[in-house]
Amino acid sequence: MKKGANNSDTSAQGRPAQLYNHLAIEKKWQENWAASKIYKSAEDAKKGKYYVLDMFPYPSGEGLHVGHPKGYIATDVVSRMKRMQGRSVLHPMGFDAFGLPAENYAIKMKTNPADQVAKNVMRFKKQLEIIGLDYDWSREINTTDPEYYRWTQWIFLQLLKKGLAHESYEPINWCPVDKTGLANEDIENGRCERCGTLVEKKLMKQWILKITDYADRLLSDLDAVNTVSSKPLLDWPESIKEAQRNWIGKSEGALIKFKLQQGGTSLNQNIEVFTTRPDTLFGVTYVVLAPEHPLVAQLLPQITNDKEVEAYISASKLETEIERTDAKKEKTGVELRGVTAVNPANNEEVPVWVSDYVLADYGTGAVMAVPAHDERDADFAKKFNLPVREIKLEDIDEMIRKFGNKVVKYKLRDWVFSRQRYWGEPIPVIRCDGCGVVPVPEKDLPVKLPKVESYEPTGTGESPLAAIDKWVRVKCPKCKGPAKRETNTMPQWAGSSWYHLRYMDPDNKKALVDQKMEKYWAPVDLYIGGAEHATRHLIYARFWHKFLYDIGVVSTVEPFIKLQSVGLIMGEDDRKMSKRFGNVVNPDDIVARFGADTLRVYEMFMGPFDQQIAWSTDSMVGSRRFIEKVWKLMEKVISDEVHPGTLSAPADAAARSPSPSFSPKVPPESSSDVTKILHRAVKKVTEDIEGLKFNTAISSLMITVNEMEKAESVSREQFELLLKILAPFAPHITDELWSQLGNEKSIHISEWPKYDPAMIVETEVRIIVQINGKVRGSFMATKDAEQKFIEETAKSLPEVKKWLDGKEIKKVVVVPNRLVSIVV
């Protein structure tokens, strides 16, 4: 659209019929950006890098609702400003597409997950593209691409090599509906996080990743300090750090051994308990073992009530995890009659009990009970009439030195890594009768997921892959004898645990990431996504990253330096947006009706970025009005062109632009109010984008636009300055107006303005006058005026005098450039 055409449109109808055609303009610029490749990332040693990353989406069949892009818009705003500030920016996007939801959806739709995922990805990309996001799509990744999961499998092999992956035959959490084993992290209140089914315990052979080996580092690095800047290494919300601390659950305490006796003679066996309260050792009145504790079975021959104990153990096995761990449930238990435990502190013999209130897989599976100092022990003692002994507390360190060993325990459990499902990365190992478990040689990666007819879960504890004989039967890489592939697949979280590295070097076939590339781009400077990933994705990714650091693949100990979580956008009814509630707002509709720029401005303006806020299409019209006001301001700039001297002719437009730091240095005295406000806005918008306070950045842009509207005229420089600081939020309209002003290159590769500090200094300040703490008047004074003068002026104001008449002034406080406080 040309300036002239715009003007004639306007005059022909007295007012613009369609103020601004967002559909045509946004499409035009999206095509323009794609063609000119201005968002392509490139390593540039001369430029500082900025790596900004979104938690990539899971391309479900439902498509995006307006809540999803909120985080993407935020990273887009930041990356656009950083690019304009001269950084070489990496802002990539990809898709996390393995896992249960895609598979279940495919089963429902009776399609193949691979085909379904391809369809969904296409749809997601389209939805993202019309929002005008500046992704470098040449780096797009997909976790289900064999060229991608080759390296997911490679990482597994390295974990195996270092002894951090091993097979274990133990009871694990099993979801009977999804028919697969689950990690601790996949369970919410005893239910499968995906389908809400109560999980069961099932004894199965499983691949386990020893994340607990990293528990201490995962915990302590949350509070690590960057040695160069002496600021915290991780600029993360405290709530997420705290969630991880809770999840890792470090407890410092002591192991204390109680000798077992039978009829006064030692059995040469100990019960080892874990306690965080060795200072209460003198208050122990009994000892409790978990029903699964190996000593319980061993002691059965020694005790007089073995039948009773056996019955208790079988009964507790039948209970679900939820029933067992319900703190409100009445305590149950049984005494091991005939044996006693000896308290090492006072050599006292105390009874030994078995109860399911003691967890088998935490600490040692055995506790010393101090009913006087522990609520649970007190409940148990009351129920079974056990003695309670009030004691004076001892010194913790001394007690540990005398009677036990210092030890640290974590709540974090190792990562159950096998899934008995089809749609995941095959675990790259081969089982040979002769050689045992043999890793697939790295040169044979990727182990591709075969296409199958039936991929529905079997429920037998075996993956559907087990039925594909042709795929399963292989030669042993070691002895060349007949062998079988591992048929379990990896959990959904595998591929997302390292994808931030693959973006740095997506086409590399020789290595996970080229060392030079990694050194340039790592770490991720800003990472944005949902808070629900606090204790899963963000813990797994940190674990793998630290492991990759240990084996020399990456140069940083932490993957994500600054983290911010997105506040959910709720439905208009303030419930979670969901098909079920019929409150889903589709971004495609919003973009079609109001434009992408309006959607972007609205989502950034709604409220504090990390806060959960309900969507309101009604409120969004304010953002559309703002965009239209900007559009109309152009007329003001154009009309100035009629007057000679105010606007340069197109010929020297190129020479005058870009105008990086608003070069015409007008002395503050003579600069217009608009210029002052603009410079203040440059400062505010720059600082607010940096601090992710998008709502107040837009507020200051609105104030600036309102002032420009009121002003007699708007100069080209002023308008260009406004467009630049608005560009990250509203990239289409700003590029359009920028080009209408005669600029040939996109505004998004122009230089970000710097404010002139002299320009934002006030020469006059309003002084407030308070009497007894109440505001009674105010007056203008020159900045840094003398205190005496300020005080006298304040006292002379008529509205102030009224309150001083006939009163004695007890005290006067003068705060320079702010206020005078008089006490009478």
Next chain:
RNA sequence: GCCCGGGUGGCGAAAUUGGUAUACGCAACAGACUUAAAAUUUGUCGACCGCAAGGUCAUGUGAGUUCGAUUCUCACCCCGGGCACCA
């Protein structure tokens, strides 16, 4: 129960080394324009008293510190989130 956030107009929210509470936006009300409506535009908009000038009260509740508190301290209430029979 433990831990982390938060509570300000009709609504989303601003305001930090303690210094004019309610910026910006939505809604609402009144006027202009229009045959009319929409759109646009001008103005009003925390509550209460008052014709007005003006006054009193207001940032979850109650105390405290201070010339002055949304901001600091103490106690409590409520909402959101994490963990939870973890010894």
